[in-house]
Amino acid sequence: xxxxxxxxxxxxxxxxxxxxxxxxxxxxxxxxxxxxxxxxxxxxxxxxxxxxxxxxxxxxxxxxxxxxxxxxxxxxxxxxxxxxxxxxxxxxxxxxxxxxxxxxxxxxxxxxxxxxxxxxxxxxxxxxxxxxxxxxxxxxxxxxxxxxxxxxxxxxxxxxxxxxxxxxxxxxxxxxxxxxx
Numbered sequence: 001x002x003x004x005x006x007x008x009x010x011x012x013x014x015x016x017x018x019x020x021x022x023x024x025x026x027x028x029x030x031x032x033x034x035x036x037x038x039x040x041x042x043x044x045x046x047x048x049x050x051x052x053x054x055x056x057x058x059x060x061x062x063x064x065x066x067x068x069x070x071x072x073x074x075x076x077x078x079x080x081x082x083x084x085x086x087x088x089x090x091x092x093x094x095x096x097x098x099x100x101x102x103x104x105x106x107x108x109x110x111x112x113x114x115x116x117x118x119x120x121x122x123x124x125x126x127x128x129x130x131x132x133x134x135x136x137x138x139x140x141x142x143x144x145x146x147x148x149x150x151x152x153x154x155x156x157x158x159x160x161x162x163x164x165x166x167x168x169x170x171x172x173x174x175x176x177x178x179x180x181x
Contacts, residue, residue, distance in 0.1 A: 051153060052113060054153055055113070055151075055153055055155065056091065056094060056111075056113070058153065058154050058155040059094055059111045059120075059155045059158070060081070060094060060096070062154075062155045062156075062158040062159070063079075063096050063109050063158060064079065064096070065158075066158050066159050066161075066162035066163075067079075067096070067098070067109060067158075067162050067165075069162070069166055070098045070100075070107060070173070071098070074100065074173055074174060075100055075102065075103075076098040076099060076100045076105070076107070077098065077099050077100065079096040079097055079098050079109075080096070080097045080099075081094070081095070081096055081097075082094075082095045082097065083095065086114075091113070092112060092113050092114035093110060093111065093112045093113065093114065094110065094111050094113075095108055095109070095110045096108070096109045096110075099127070100175065101127075102175075103174065103175025104126050104127060104128045104175060105124065105125070105126065105127070105172075105173070105175050106124070106125040106126075106127045106131060107122065107123070107124055107125075107173070108121075108122070108123045108125070109121075109122050110122075110123075111151075112148075113148075118145060118147060118148070119145065119146055119147045119148035119149075119150070119151060120144075120145060120146040120147075120148075120151065120157075120161070121142060121143075121144065121145040121146075122142075122143045122144040122145075122161070122165055123140050123141065123142050123143065124140070124141045124143055124169065124172055124173075125140050125141075126178065141172070141179045143165060143168070143169050143172075144161055144164065144165055144168075146161060
């Protein structure tokens with residue numbers, strides 16, 4: 001019971017601190033102490049929803065287009081599309097999974113849209129070891145990430161990102177090397 005009381009008091013203190021210190025640099029501000037915005041604060045909920053859906057469509061189309069080299073040049077399977085959906089129906093993350101069992105590779109290309117998600121990332125896995133989302137470079141390697149704040153509605157960053165991924169991680173994509181080995 002004492003532990004519960006201490007927990008409740010800690011939560012109340014933390015809530016008070018977060019609500020009363022908004023002028024201090026902290027959550028939701030950049031290095032210049034300016035509020036981080038996503039460009040949609042003045043939009044109606046309908047317009048925000050429309051932009052969100054356009055971003056998802058552009059992410060899927062551009063990922064299929066610019067990362068197609070995985071299929072065409074390196075024998076990966078056509079990507080499998082998965083998504084995470086909240087109970088209210090809102091999709092909060094898209095994921096395209098490229099696999100090549102012959103070289104023991106899984107490449108996940110994801111974009112998270114939920115306010116607490118980071119944004120875009122590309123991870124390389126060795127499925128024979130694990131496909132767990134781990135910080136262990138023997139299991140998963142986070143190759144590239146792009147924050148939500150650095151993305152545009154049209155998802156044009158994906159062309160450069162795909163090129164950078166191909167050039168920077170070619171031995172791993174081909175299954176010829178792994179990180180740190």
